Amino acid sequence: MFHLRQGQVFAVETPGAPTAEALLLRSGRVSAADWATVSPTGTLVPAEELVTRGHIGAAELQVVTVMALRDAVFAVVAGETAECVAVPPRSAPTTPAARGDDPLKLLDEAARKVAGLAALPQAVLPDRERVVAGAGVVGPAEHLARQRREILFHANGRRTARDIAFTVGRGVYHVTVEISRMLGEGLLERAGRGEVLGTTESRSVPALEPRRGAHGAGTAGADADLPYRTPGASGFTMKSRLG
Numbered sequence: 343m344f345h346l347r348q349g350q351v352f353a354v355e356t357p358g359a360p361t362a363e364a365l366l367l368r369s370g371r372v373s374a375a376d377w378a379t380v381s382p383t384g385t386l387v388p389a390e391e392l393v394t395r396g397h398i399g400a401a402e403l404q405v406v407t408v409m410a411l412r413d414a415v416f417a418v419v420a421g422e423t424a425e426c427v428a429v430p431p432r433s434a435p436t437t438p439a440a441r442g443d444d445p446l447k448l449l450d451e452a453a454r455k456v457a458g459l460a461a462l463p464q465a466v467l468p469d470r471e472r473v474v475a476g477a478g479v480v481g482p483a484e485h486l487a488r489q490r491r492e493i494l495f496h497a498n499g500r501r502t503a504r505d506i507a508f509t510v511g512r513g514v515y516h517v518t519v520e521i522s523r524m525l526g527e528g529l530l531e532r533a534g535r536g537e538v539l540g541t542t543e544s545r546s547v548p549a550l551e552p553r554r555g556a557h558g559a560g561t562a563g564a565d566a567d568l569p570y571r572t573p574g575a576s577g578f579t580m581k582s583r584l585g
Contacts, residue, residue: 350442
């Protein structure tokens with residue numbers, strides 16, 4: 343769900359990427375104890391309340407909020423979209439960005455990220471392949487950077503890059519890129535079948551071309567007066583095959 347106000351995107355919600363709340367809690371920026379003082383029942387709270395009570399600075403909160411927004415757009419572009427429809431707002435996002443972003447600017451940035459990911463020799467999509475530590479990796483691997491150690495610890499053969507991003511409280515784009523690099527270095531291995539980028543067969547970048555829904559339409563009627571991308575307009579394609 344893209345939350346728009348006067349044509350600007352202030353928040354994006356998708357199961358494909360951690361929300362700002364998830365990034366705050368799971369990364370340790372806001373402790374569970376501090377969160378409980380603001381929300382004893384565990385329900386979501388306005389982000390400003392965290393700042394008011396001194397649990398996080400306003401500037402840091404804004405950085406996390408913007409990061410979550412852009413990461414969510416990447417997850418949408420890297421995934422598949424069956425249809426788009428404009429609907430009246432049902433509820434306000436808990437952590438909207440202080441300043442909105444232009445929708446096409448956000449989509450262009452996400453497309454560049456997908457293209458950069460596709461250029462990696464062992465790239466994977468965030469929600470397709472599960473990974474496990476490479477056969478030659480033994481011990482705690484203390485010589486690796488913290489982010490890589492976290493990924494290795496959680497790469498149990500049942501988690502995708504998206505799953506690991508949620509677990510460690512990091513952006514799904516950065517975790518997906520790091521996993522792709524670690525696959526190329528032999529630190530990780532693929533644990534099952536899935537879609538792989540950067541191999542021999544070519545197709546258009548996911549979600550940049552109109553997808554056909556159940557009724558054969560790429561949009562959902564006249565209310566969906568939203569911009570869409572023409573296949574190939576970006577000038578690049580992604581390489582993929584079934585692994």
